[in-house]
Amino acid sequence: MTLPKSYLKYPKRKKGMDHSLYPYSNMFERPPITWPGRRNVALWVTVALEYFPLISNTKAPFKAQGNMVTPYPDYRTYTAREYGNRVGIFRILKVFDKLGIKASFPTNTALANRYPFLINEIAKRGHEFIGHGTDMNALHYGGMDIDSERKQIKNALNGLRKATGQDVTGWLSPARSESENTLALLAEQGTEYVCDWVNDDMPYRIGSDKKLIAMPHTLELEDRQLLVNLGQDETTWKNQILTAFDCLHRESKTHGGRILHISLTPYVIGQAWRIKTLYDTLEILMETGWVWNAAGAEIAHEWRTQQ
Amino acid sequence: MKADPKLYDYWPYLNRPKIVWPGGKKLAFWVAPNIEFYELDPPPNPKRTPWPRPTPDIVPYSYRDHGNRVGHWRLMELMDKYDVRGSVSLSTAVCQHHPEIVEACNARGWEFFSHGIYNTRYTYGMSRAQEDEMIKDSIATVKKATGQRVRGYLAPALTHSEHTIELLAENNIWYSCDLFQDDQPQPLHTKKKSKLISMPYSLEVNDHYAFNVYGQSAGQYADLLKRHFDQLLREGETSGTVMCIPLHAYLIGRAHRIGPFAEVLDYITSHKDEVWITTAAEIAEFYRKECYADAKKHTRQVNGEGG
Numbered sequence: 201m202t203l204p205k206s207y208l209k210y211p212k213r214k215k216g217m218d219h220s221l222y223p224y225s226n227m228f229e230r231p232p233i234t235w236p237g238r239r240n241v242a243l244w245v246t247v248a249l250e251y252f253p254l255i256s257n258t259k260a261p262f263k264a265q266g267n268m269v270t271p272y273p274d275y276r277t278y279t280a281r282e283y284g285n286r287v288g289i290f291r292i293l294k295v296f297d298k299l300g301i302k303a304s305f306p307t308n309t310a311l312a313n314r315y316p317f318l319i320n321e322i323a324k325r326g327h328e329f330i331g332h333g334t335d336m337n338a339l340h341y342g343g344m345d346i347d348s349e350r351k352q353i354k355n356a357l358n359g360l361r362k363a364t365g366q367d368v369t370g371w372l373s374p375a376r377s378e379s380e381n382t383l384a385l386l387a388e389q390g391t392e393y394v395c396d397w398v399n400d401d402m403p404y405r406i407g408s409d410k411k412l413i414a415m416p417h418t419l420e421l422e423d424r425q426l427l428v429n430l431g432q433d434e435t436t437w438k439n440q441i442l443t444a445f446d447c448l449h450r451e452s453k454t455h456g457g458r459i460l461h462i463s464l465t466p467y468v469i470g471q472a473w474r475i476k477t478l479y480d481t482l483e484i485l486m487e488t489g490w491v492w493n494a495a496g497a498e499i500a501h502e503w504r505t506q507q
Numbered sequence: 508m509k510a511d512p513k514l515y516d517y518w519p520y521l522n523r524p525k526i527v528w529p530g531g532k533k534l535a536f537w538v539a540p541n542i543e544f545y546e547l548d549p550p551p552n553p554k555r556t557p558w559p560r561p562t563p564d565i566v567p568y569s570y571r572d573h574g575n576r577v578g579h580w581r582l583m584e585l586m587d588k589y590d591v592r593g594s595v596s597l598s599t600a601v602c603q604h605h606p607e608i609v610e611a612c613n614a615r616g617w618e619f620f621s622h623g624i625y626n627t628r629y630t631y632g633m634s635r636a637q638e639d640e641m642i643k644d645s646i647a648t649v650k651k652a653t654g655q656r657v658r659g660y661l662a663p664a665l666t667h668s669e670h671t672i673e674l675l676a677e678n679n680i681w682y683s684c685d686l687f688q689d690d691q692p693q694p695l696h697t698k699k700k701s702k703l704i705s706m707p708y709s710l711e712v713n714d715h716y717a718f719n720v721y722g723q724s725a726g727q728y729a730d731l732l733k734r735h736f737d738q739l740l741r742e743g744e745t746s747g748t749v750m751c752i753p754l755h756a757y758l759i760g761r762a763h764r765i766g767p768f769a770e771v772l773d774y775i776t777s778h779k780d781e782v783w784i785t786t787a788a789e790i791a792e793f794y795r796k797e798c799y800a801d802a803k804k805h806t807r808q809v810n811g812e813g814g
Contacts, residue, residue, distance in 0.1 A: 253510035271554040271631050272508060275667045275685055279514075280710065282688040287520040315517055317809055431721040431729075469710055472690060472742070473735035 221383065221457070222406045222414070229497070230402070232456020233506050239492035240452035241445060242499050244461045245303040246395070246417065247292060248372070249318075250336050251311040252281045255330045257337035264336040264375035265424065266467075281467055285315065288470015293321065295479045299486050304496040306332035306372040306395065309356045312363035323364055328495035330370035331357045331391065340379045353385050354398055370395060370496045372417065383407035393500040402459060413504065415461075415496055420444075422463040434477035441481050449490055459499060460491070514672055514686060515693050515705060516806040524801035526691065526747030528793070532783035533743030534736075535790045536775060539684070539708065539753045540582060541596040542612075543626040544604055545571045554631035555666070569758045575605055578760020583611065585765060589772040594787040596622040596661050596684070596753070598644040602652035613653045618786040620684070621645040623663025639674050646678060658788040659706065661685060668682040676701035682791040684708035690739060690748050692794045694803055702795045706787055707749040709735075714758040725764035732771045739782060749790060 208308055214216040235242050238277060254275075256268045259353060266281060268274040307329050312319050321330070333339075334356045353371075361368045371386050372395040386394055387409030394406065395417035406414040419425050421441050426432045441462060448458035462481075469478050485491055494502075528535050549557045549566050558564035586593060595612055602609050612619070623630075624645055630638055635636045646657045660675050661684040675683055676697035683695065686705045695703045710716065712735055717728040732752060739748040752771075759768050775782065 253509045254512055255508050267721060269511070270666070271665050273512060273669055275512065275514075275671075276665050276687065276710065278512065279686040279688040284516055287689055290520040315519075317517070317519055321519070321521070431723070433723070433727055434734075471735075472738040473712070473731050476734065 213300075215453040221277035222404060224247070225348070225404060227400060227402055228455060230455075231506075233402070233503060235457040235502065236494075237492060239360040240457060240490045241448050242502075243491040243493040244415075244456060244459055244496055244499055245296075245301060245464065245482070245493070246302055246330070246372075246461070246496070247289070247305050247464045247466060248332065249285060249289070249305055249307040249311050249466070250281065250332070250374075251285075251308045251314065252278065252336045253310075254278045255337075257339065259339070260339040261341055262339070262375070262377075264339065265429075266465075267336060284465065284467030284470055285311065285318065288466035288475075289318065290321075291470045291472075291475045292464065292466060292478065293325070295475065295482065296327075297325070299482050300478070301482060301486070301493055302327060302495050304328040304330050304370065306330040306370075307360060307364075308332050308335045308338075309363065309375070310335040312360055316363070319364055323366070328370070328497055329360060329364045329366050329368055330395065330496060331360055331368050332372050332374055333374040336374050339375055340373050340377050340382050342379050344379050346379075346381045346385070349379055349381060350385050350388070353382075353389050356393070357389050367497075369393065370415070370500070372396060376419075383412065384409070387412045393496060395496070403500060411504075412502060416459050417463065417496075418461050418465070421461070422465070423474075424463075424465045427468055434446060434474055438477050438481045442484060445477045445485060445488075445491075449488075457492075460485070508751065510697065512669075513696060515695050516810055517808045518693060518802075519809060520689070523691070523743065523746050524798070524805050526794075526798050528747045528783040532785060533781050534740045535747060535749045535783045535785055536736075536787055536788065537594050537749070537751050538586065538591055539596050539751055540579070540593045541597075541622060541753065542575070542579065542601050542608060543571065543622065543755070544598040544600050545573075546625050546627045549625065549627035552629045552631055555629050555664075556626045571755075574755060574757030574760060575601070575608060575755065578756030578758075579608055581760045581765050581773070582754065582756050583615070585769055585772065587615070588769075589776045591772060591776065591784055592786055593616050594618040594620060594659070596620060597645075597649065598622050598624065598663065599648040600624050600627050602648050606652065607650050613655070615724045618659075618788050619649045619653055619655055620659030620661065620682075620787065621657045621658060621680075622661045626650075626664050630662055630668050630671065634667060635668075635670045635674070638668055638670055639646075639677070642674055642678050642680075644807070646647070646736055658682065658791060659684060661708065668796050672703070673697055673699065676703045681795060682706040682787060684751075684787070687711070690742075690750075691746065691750060692790070692798070692802075694799055694806075699768075702799055704791060704794055704799070705793060707751055708753055709751040710753065712757055713753040715753075718758050718764075725767040728764075729767040729771050733774050736771075736775055736778075740778065751787070756802055760813075
């Protein structure tokens with residue numbers, strides 16, 4: 201067997217990235233940021249409100265995590281996800297209420313339309329909604345038709361703006377998956393920050409639009425990733441969040457304000473045996489006196505004004 | 508095929524009608540040992556292959572058979588010690604294969620509910636009439652073997668059809684363990700007028716999930732169950748909660764696990780003044796009589812369909 205000659209040609213082999221979405225940048229050489237109140241670390245908490253239909257999208261090349269598993273009808277998975285949006289979420293909101301946490305909620309528009317009661321409970325507490333597609337079947341992926349993707353994004357964003365009464369300037373793609381056109385289409389539809397990329401601990405400009413930034417929406421401390429995918433216990437999850445805080449806090453003294461992001465999933469952290477760990481973790485962070493807790497749009501705005 | 512099965516109403520876990528269990532208790536606690544029979548050479552199913560290797564796939568077969576030969580007897584002795592009756596999720600063919608197990612449980616006043624005939628006969632592909640025949644067979648089998656009328660259902664291997672819930676109503680079943688949307692019981696929608704409810708079966712704290720999905724140790728699982736209990740007991744003060752421990756003797760009845768599990772029963776039964784230690788049928792009977800009407804009324808209010 202022999203590969204074609206082109207396999208040993210390297211047309212993008214030069215300094216910098218192999219694409220034009222953003223330039224290379226060493227985080228430790230950037231000008232320092234100062235957060236409001238001169239707090240060292242911005243604490244950004246997000247809670248994903250996901251709707252998984254009982255029928256999966258068989259046209260997409262993959263499924264979002266949390267989607268149906270067994271042959272139809274997968275009542276097991278469908279109802280276990282519903283648990284998050286009716287039981288788990290109210291445990292989480294109670295924790296936020298007690299500690300005065302403001303959070304951002306990536307929200308499937310189908311869920312906002314299904315459960316106006318829940319949307320109202322979140323909105324009246326002053327939390328932020330982030331666009332998160334129509335539902336967990338509405339995926340974006342390389343090679344998809346640009347017009348149908350434009351429609352998908354437009355319908356999801358406009359629907360969520362209508363259901364919540366908020367501007368909705370942030371976006372998280374379902375399953376964090378993008379096509380080659382997603383960033384441009386998001387900017388076109390009024391998105392100002394995107395949460396899909398996992399390559400930085402601070403915001404950075406992304407795509408050809410001048411306003412669009414990538415926010416450090418990390419997968420590394422996500423409840424679903426650590427507690428479900430990696431099977432870690434709650435104490436281990438908590439300790440890693442606190443260790444991350446220690447590191448970021450230390451760096452902030454010489455490099456300026458940092459961001460600690462924690463991504464939550466109602467059907468994971470909202471389980472009865474897990475919820476106390478969330479409370480304990482956030483309580484420790486809030487009581488340090490070093491954190492500025494804010495929604496994604498506020499952090500993005502603050503960062504942008506200092507560029 | 509339906510994207511939304513519409514089996515129940517959206518019901519936020521917030522300001523629900525207060526449930527007070529008999530004796531003023533805050534938490535209804537039940538244990539569900541799955542006593543199952545898996546066939547060595549089951550007939551093929553169009554949607555699911557029972558065993559990964561060609562028949563005879565002796566390791567997964569004998570792994571489960573261990574429960575009926577060893578684990579069950581350990582678990583039953585332990586439950587005797589703490590005076591906890593089981594609500595058995597029964598592959599009803601166990602009545603024919605291992606009548607000694609069924610007799611021993613029945614003599615202790617344990618409840619039996621239907622978990623199908625064999626855990627290797629899936630609902631996928633069955634006609635409505637075939638599924639009905641299977642359910643009726645399981646009810647008659649338990650009646651004949653124990654004198655008990657089956658009041659609960661958990662589909663074999665959690666395999667369902669679009670008819671399953673309706674068939675339970677038609678067969679005068681009181682509760683379904685098939686849905687995992689809540690930590691409190693909830694009325695289900697059925698065409699036939701019924702008071703069928705969904706019974707919290709706490710799938711996420713199933714020993715199978717702990718050991719074979721999340722890879723936990725027996726000690727971690729015991730700790731999780733205690734924390735789960737603590738939280739549900741706290742919440743039960745606002746409105747009574749249900750905690751189920753779904754078990755498989757082939758998992759929990761192993762020599763290295765039964766000891767840590769004993770600590771869980773010891774812990775929970777030391778809270779008898781606050782906890783109703785009971786069976787699923789007793790919970791269902793009480794709920795249908797005392798809580799059902801309030802639940803219907805409250806869900807109507809929440810979903811804006813008048814009082």
